[in-house]
Amino acid sequence: MNSKGHFKHAELVPPYIQNLKPYQAGKPATELAREKGLTKISKIASNENPLGPSPYAIKAMTQGLWDLHQYPDMHAYQLKTMLSDLYKLKRENIILGNGSEGIMANIFRTFVRPGDEILTSEKTFIGFFVLARGSGSKLITTPLTEDFRFDVKKIAAQIHQNTKIIYIANPNNPTGTYITKEEFDYLMKFVPSHALVILDEAYFEFAQGQEDYPDSMDYRYDNVITLRTFSKAYGLAGIRVGYGFAHEGLIENLTKIKLPFEPNLIAQLGACAALKDSPHLKKTLKNNEKRYHEAFRFLKKNNLKPIKSVANFITIQTGSEQASNWIFEMLLNRGVIVRPLIANEMPDFLRISLGSKDEMNHFYESMNEILPEYEKIKNQIKS
Ligand SMILES: Cc1ncc(COP(=O)(O)O)c(C=O)c1O
Numbered sequence: 001m002n003s004k005g006h007f008k009h010a011e012l013v014p015p016y017i018q019n020l021k022p023y024q025a026g027k028p029a030t031e032l033a034r035e036k037g038l039t040k041i042s043k044i045a046s047n048e049n050p051l052g053p054s055p056y057a058i059k060a061m062t063q064g065l066w067d068l069h070q071y072p073d074m075h076a077y078q079l080k081t082m083l084s085d086l087y088k089l090k091r092e093n094i095i096l097g098n099g100s101e102g103i104m105a106n107i108f109r110t111f112v113r114p115g116d117e118i119l120t121s122e123k124t125f126i127g128f129f130v131l132a133r134g135s136g137s138k139l140i141t142t143p144l145t146e147d148f149r150f151d152v153k154k155i156a157a158q159i160h161q162n163t164k165i166i167y168i169a170n171p172n173n174p175t176g177t178y179i180t181k182e183e184f185d186y187l188m189k190f191v192p193s194h195a196l197v198i199l200d201e202a203y204f205e206f207a208q209g210q211e212d213y214p215d216s217m218d219y220r221y222d223n224v225i226t227l228r229t230f231s232k233a234y235g236l237a238g239i240r241v242g243y244g245f246a247h248e249g250l251i252e253n254l255t256k257i258k259l260p261f262e263p264n265l266i267a268q269l270g271a272c273a274a275l276k277d278s279p280h281l282k283k284t285l286k287n288n289e290k291r292y293h294e295a296f297r298f299l300k301k302n303n304l305k306p307i308k309s310v311a312n313f314i315t316i317q318t319g320s321e322q323a324s325n326w327i328f329e330m331l332l333n334r335g336v337i338v339r340p341l342i343a344n345e346m347p348d349f350l351r352i353s354l355g356s357k358d359e360m361n362h363f364y365e366s367m368n369e370i371l372p373e374y375e376k377i378k379n380q381i382k383s
Helices: 031-037 055-067 077-088 099-111 126-134 152-157 182-188 249-258 265-276 278-301 322-331 358-383
Strands: 094-097 117-122 137-144 165-169 196-200 224-229 242-245 315-316 349-353
Touching: 031 322, 055 265, 055 278, 077 094, 077 117, 077 242, 094 099, 094 249, 099 126, 099 182, 099 196, 099 224, 099 249, 117 126, 117 152, 126 137, 126 165, 126 196, 137 152, 152 249, 165 182, 265 278, 278 315, 322 349, 322 358
Parallel strands: 117 137, 117 165, 165 196, 196 224
Antiparallel strands: 094 242, 224 242, 315 349
């Protein structure tokens, strides 16, 4: 583009945006296959559903293509009605968005003002950090507990007069750990009415079977918003639909800010059909449970220090950034893509999403190939 003189971005772009590190997406599978001359790629890096979407969702979305000349229903009547029936809530308590991350972005736009404090833990969902840093507010983080869980005591101790948002990912990504009912009750005793708690339950479906997991539907707080998504257990990450539950006063204000036609027409249709297909959800959870136990056993047996997880991924502690990079590269050479956690400030860890049986076998075979070499060199690369 022609321009007179220099682009004075320092004047145009606020410093907190200039300082933001752009998100580094992993290498696309097709690019990796081309580069390394591989025919088989197993991407177990983004906590997606290895069984794919429900076939009913595919059918509904395909049929919906004929209506693409029309705007979607801006009130998403059908999807909200289905969610309100499922969770016994009023439609006024439901917000929808472009993924749960889209709703998080709208929460920042609706509630956060300069000078506000945003409180969460270290080593949590990277998308939240990007939103917090990009809002120009003050981000305060507390360390995880020794067993890699949100430390509610430390979080409670950091609640101040200016605290506007407290973010809890439950289960947490990338550790897969969760806070218990007792811990949630403890934290809520310290939360003042001027602070909004975001309870991010993106992996809720995988965790709900845990007896002491605090299902947010069992609570009614005026300043808690629960976020859930169709991206994980429902296998619809590509169409971007998330939903949130909160007091109607919060939802009403969020609705003023959100883009009127999100989620889009295809996304609304896909989500409705997915909700009806409970056998697909059951199959997904069953596959996840089986893969989890197999993977945990394998990782433990090979001394790879897996963190106990209630989600659809397991994070391992390699001991050093070099060790993580070495395993990551060696797996990549064999067509297996896992997730390094440098961006989460966990360079000495790696996250492995639980894939299909076939993808996990590819991972085990590749690990078995590299483990003898790893055993020999690990002390060198750890130092
Ligand atoms: C904890 C957590 N929250 C939110 C999201 C974003 O989900 P969505 O696809 O609904 O935006 C993710 C995605 O990885 C996540 O791990």
